[in-house]
C-alpha cells in the first residue's frame with residue numbers, strides 16, 4: 664500500500680520499525696511548544712509523534728531518556744520511545760526543529776484502581792536503577808530537563824540533601840527575586856539537614872512532575888504516566904505535586920503497603936511541596952506567593 668503521509672518522520676517509521684506503510688497521519692493536539700500526531704500503519708501498529716518546530720532536540724532528549732528509564736522499571740505502562748532528535752537528522756530532512764516517536768497508548772477506560780496505582784508507583788521507586796551513577800548511590804540524571812518550562816539541572820551529586828538544596832531549592836529561590844522568600848529560603852537551606860536526621864536516602868527513579876494531568880488509566884487495564892521531569896532522588900520528593908494529584912486514601916494505602924512512611928516525612932513533604940509552589944510562583948505568580956511564603960514560614964520556625 665502506498666504511504667499516505669509525506670512526512671520524513673513517516674519515512675523513518677516505515678524504514679526502521681517493521682510496521683509496513685504509514686496509512687494515516689492525524690493531528691491530535693498542540694501545546695505552547697509542540698504539535699502531537701498519531702501515525703497509523705498498515706500493520707496495525709500506531710505511533711505517537713511530537714514535533715517542535717524551531718526547537719533543538721534538548722527537551723525531547725530529556726523526555727525520551729526519562730520515559731525510557733521509567734519504561735525499564737516495568738512498573739507501569741510507559742510509552743516505548745523509538746526515536747528522537749533533530750528533524751534535520753532524518754534522511755529526508757525535515758527542516759528546523761525536533762521530534763520524538765513513541766508507542767501510541769490508548770488512554771482511558773479500565774477501572775481506576777487507585778490502590779494499584781499506589782503499588783505501581785512504589786514498585787517503580789523500588790526498582791534497581793539502570794543508570795550506573797544511580798546504582799553507585801548518586802543523585803541526578805544523565806540530562807537536564809524542565810519542570811513546567813523551568814530548567815531543572817540534574818548534574819550528579821553524591822548526597823541527597825546537598826542535591827535538593829543546590830539543584831532544586833536554591834535555583835527556584837533565586838528566580839523569585841523576592842527578598843522575603845529568599846531570606847526564609849536561606850535559613851531553610853542552611854538547616855535542611857535537620858529534617859533528614861537518621862534517615863538513609865537512596866536514589867530512586869522519580870517521574871518528577873506527577874499530577875493528575877500526567878497520569879491515566881489505559882484501555883485494557885493498568886496505569887500510564889507520561890510527560891515526566893525524571894531524575895534519581897528521594898522517593899518522598901515524588902509527592903511534591905500531590906496537591907494536584909487527586910490521590911485518595913486507597914492510593915496512599917497501596918503505596919505505603921510497599922514503601923512505609925518514614926519518621927519526619929510530614930515536614931519533608933512540606934519541603935518537597937515548597938519546591939513546586941516556588942516553581943508555580945515563578946511561572947504563574949499570583950496566589951502561589953502566599954502558598955510558598957506560608958510553607959517557608961512554618962518550616963523556618965522548625966529549624
Ligand code: ADP
Pocket residue numbers: 691692693694695696697699711742765766767768769770889890
Ligand atoms: P506536551 O509535552 O506538548 O504537553 P504531552 O506529552 O502532555 O505533550 O501530550 C499531549 C497529549 O497527548 C496528552 O495529554 C495525552 O493525552 C496525549 N499523549 C501523550 N503521550 C501519548 C502516547 N504515547 N500515546 C497516545 N497519546 C499520548
